[in-house]
Amino acid sequence: MLPENQKLKTAVLGLNEAGKELLEAAAGIDYFQVQAVADKDTETVEKIAKQYNCTGYDDYRQFVSANQFDCLLVAAPIHTCNEYLRTAIKKKFNILKTAPPGRNFEEAVEFVRLAKGENIKFAVANPARFAQSFLALRQFLQENQAGQPFLITAVCNAGDQTHPAWQTDPKLAGGGVLLHNCYQILDQIMWNFTTPQQIYSLNTNQATDRQQRLYLTEDTAVTTMKFTDTLFGSLIANKTAGPTEELLQVYSKDKILTASYGSFIISDHLGKIIEQRTYRDNSQSRTADCLKNFALSIFLPDKNRLCSSGAENLKDMAVLEAAYLSARTGMPEEPAKILQMANIEPANILQINKSNI
Numbered sequence: 001m002l003p004e005n006q007k008l009k010t011a012v013l014g015l016n017e018a019g020k021e022l023l024e025a026a027a028g029i030d031y032f033q034v035q036a037v038a039d040k041d042t043e044t045v046e047k048i049a050k051q052y053n054c055t056g057y058d059d060y061r062q063f064v065s066a067n068q069f070d071c072l073l074v075a076a077p078i079h080t081c082n083e084y085l086r087t088a089i090k091k092k093f094n095i096l097k098t099a100p101p102g103r104n105f106e107e108a109v110e111f112v113r114l115a116k117g118e119n120i121k122f123a124v125a126n127p128a129r130f131a132q133s134f135l136a137l138r139q140f141l142q143e144n145q146a147g148q149p150f151l152i153t154a155v156c157n158a159g160d161q162t163h164p165a166w167q168t169d170p171k172l173a174g175g176g177v178l179l180h181n182c183y184q185i186l187d188q189i190m191w192n193f194t195t196p197q198q199i200y201s202l203n204t205n206q207a208t209d210r211q212q213r214l215y216l217t218e219d220t221a222v223t224t225m226k227f228t229d230t231l232f233g234s235l236i237a238n239k240t241a242g243p244t245e246e247l248l249q250v251y252s253k254d255k256i257l258t259a260s261y262g263s264f265i266i267s268d269h270l271g272k273i274i275e276q277r278t279y280r281d282n283s284q285s286r287t288a289d290c291l292k293n294f295a296l297s298i299f300l301p302d303k304n305r306l307c308s309s310g311a312e313n314l315k316d317m318a319v320l321e322a323a324y325l326s327a328r329t330g331m332p333e334e335p336a337k338i339l340q341m342a343n344i345e346p347a348n349i350l351q352i353n354k355s356n357i
């Protein structure tokens with residue numbers, strides 16, 4: 001039981017689509033009391049602050065320095081707020097940040113270290129971990145109902161989404177489709193399986209000439225993963241054409257497991273469907289579940305494990321770092337070598353998480 005009438009003094013940094021979804025979800029959950037919002041767009045801030053009866057800021061420095069929140073929900077692009085995020089951690093705000101946790105592995109490690117030093121929560125919002133279809137896949141794998149997997153395939157097509165211009169700039173964005181669009185599906189692979197031994201990635205974009213491509217983030221990628229001598233994986237990603245799609249398939253000797261938002265299918269190797277389950281959860285409900293888990297991990301940490309800690313997400317960032325390094329070197333790269341640089345509770349980072357939400 002929570003203390004009577006206890007709420008987390010909460011603020012939202014960044015009122016893009018993800019920030020608005022976090023705000024709407026938090027406003028509907030008893031654990032949170034939304035006190036302030038911040039965004040660079042003054043008109044948006046004024047409108048949203050009035051709608052939620054809270055204080056609005058278009059100055060991030062003032063927003064952080066003039067307040068003492070229990071938790072900060074961060075959706076603003078990291079290049080616009082990393083300085084203020086560091087300040088918020090030092091002021092002991094618990095942080096829930098939309099993925100990715102940083103533009104690169106080093107930046108993510110910095111936030112995790114700062115949060116550990118201040119003894120506060122630094123969590124990454126991975127709503128896919130609360131999707132009923134992906135939870136069904138996870139349970140099926142944990143119960144070993146399909147036998148030993150030998151192949152994992154994933155598809156991430158972000159073609160019909162709106163992509164901000166800054167995501168094409170490597171300095172501002174850190175990466176392209178792999179980092180900003182594939183994080184959830186990649187996290188599902190890392191959540192359910194061990195960290196790959198090796199990563200090999202080919203990345204490109206649709207710029208008109210080779211010289212121009214060198215100065216833009218990737219919009220197309222093919223990434224191959226070696227987990228063991230008998231388990232391999234691949235991720236195909238693009239954000240140039242086609243409808244939005246995130247699909248994860250796991251192949252074993254007898255079955256093929258296919259998970260996407262709203263659907264979990266078990267079929268045989270001839271394509272015959274053995275079982276098909278459909279779910280009605282949506283992006284808003286998954287975000288709300290993510291926020292509830294975050295709040296309960298603050299209120300009652302001994303009874304409520306944080307589902308997606310920043311330290312755990314360093315596995316995802318190490319794999320992404322290895323993929324980008326491989327694309328530059330043209331050689332397979334090893335995420336474990338990158339993880340070793342973090343030196344943050346390696347057992348918690350490297351172990352396969354076998355617990356359910």
